[in-house]
Amino acid sequence: MFELSDLEKLVCVHEAGTLSAAAEALHISQPALTRAMQKLEAEFGCELFSRTKNRAELNVNGLLAVSEAKKVLSTAKRMSERMADRAKSLTSVRIGSCAPGPMWVTEEKLTALDPNAEISAELSDNDLLLSGLHDDKYQLIITTEPVKAPGVVTREFLTESLLVSLPPSHQLANREGIHISELEGQTMLLFSELGVWQRLCDEKMQGVRFIVQSEMGAFTDLINLSVLPNFDSSLSDGRVEPPLNRVRVPLLDPAATMTFYISALKKHKRLLDITG
Amino acid sequence: MFELSDLEKLVCVHEAGTLSAAAEALHISQPALTRAMQKLEAEFGCELFSRTKNRAELNVNGLLAVSEAKKVLSTAKRMSERMADRAKSLTSVRIGSCAPGPMWVTEEKLTALDPNAEISAELSDNDLLLSGLHDDKYQLIITTEPVKAPGVVTREFLTESLLVSLPPSHQLANREGIHISELEGQTMLLFSELGVWQRLCDEKMQGVRFIVQSEMGAFTDLINLSVLPNFDSSLSDGRVEPPLNRVRVPLLDPAATMTFYISALKKHKRLLDITG
């Protein structure tokens, strides 16, 4: 029996145009995709591709299959939505995160889905996050590494990059990118509660003087009133209006970019799905 | 992501009324079915059953899910049919079987699906069947045991029981069932080409005298003209009109009932499916 996941792959192949591009989009390897398509051909008993040795193009059967697959997936999606309506509302979701950026994003997404939900979130370190997940202290945790534990399902969540927010008059303001080493000797504004980013400041920015502020209102005041640089996140893009008279310059060091993973107990798998 | 196979299980649970009955119908164990339903509940984020410790009954959410699942499965079924239309017609299917009964059944099914197809079938023993499958000498083989080989997909096919066909005047004719041992001393008509059934005759019916006939026309003439008993198959039920003035009595010995398995290479999986 073919499965919905097979049909999703097929549709993706059509949209991507080539097997390798589709594999990229699906976050799987090309061989895996090739095999999935071969499986469908065996199921249907007919070829879906016209193949030249280094090109696999959907033929007339394949195009029909794509069209039919879209119909099936559409009804399946409707089913998902209908069932989601019946799902327990998100009365109380507790999020644990190792970094503030992904935490805010998650809070916003869940609040958008259910404005009445009680969403709480807090920063913690990886060990406490993992144990808190099993204790049901957190229903969702955000970590820097995939969680390999039985009964836990993990998904890549998002990537965050740090940027430096500068007044246009600053000497670094017209740069395409900045290396951390170039911040040597600067005085910067720093919002506390950095989570896993704290290590970056502690270890690689020992020549930077930080003025730490933990109260958000005061922090934004500081930004508006001073000409001191501060850090911003790529996750702010399009979510927070950029401060006036500030330009943002990316930090080029690989250490200034992190990929986060989001995990939940299997029984709360749906929480993972709705954070899409 | 939930899959079509999960939805099939759900619908089956609804139709069967209870998990264990559905498991029976699906040829899987109760625990497997329980887990599949739990998986769906996790996917949807809502309970589908109202559970008392020894009873799991679909609740309102579950009934909605069943209804939606039927729609999804229906579109998937349509897709299957559309794709089957595009499949290569069965220009040449070669069947190998270890017994004549299942072989005839298979030939009939395939011929019904495609009257223009060239279906050929022959009897052979298990070893030759398996090697013939890999050599593409046969596209479908029928054996007494599941085939455990890479690249081969096997399915339980059907069960055949032997019966004794007797004139009503025969001393055994009014029995509910007969044991092989009771045939001792009889003279019976036997159609040659018994395949795997031959062993039964050779080993357990040494006290029976057989009149062997390999030509079908002559054999039916013999049946009609004599009062000698002969063997019939449960597979004849409803497919061949029973000979006039004959009654059929089951053979009670377990050895007189066999389960057959049908196998194909993965690339010919569709041939397996259409023999449903």
Add this chain to the structure above:
DNA sequence: CACAATTACGAGGGTCGTAAAAATG
């Protein structure tokens, strides 16, 4: 006490990714 559902646990099959091969423009 037989039966339904669930949990625990080890085994098997399917799918995956890496690596290598073959072919093309």
Add this chain to the structure above:
DNA sequence: CATTTTTACGACCCTCGTAATTGTG
């Protein structure tokens, strides 16, 4: 020679079945 597809192979995850547990009528 980079790119695309396909095959080979080993590893892992998921689902399965058996067995044991719990609770019920």
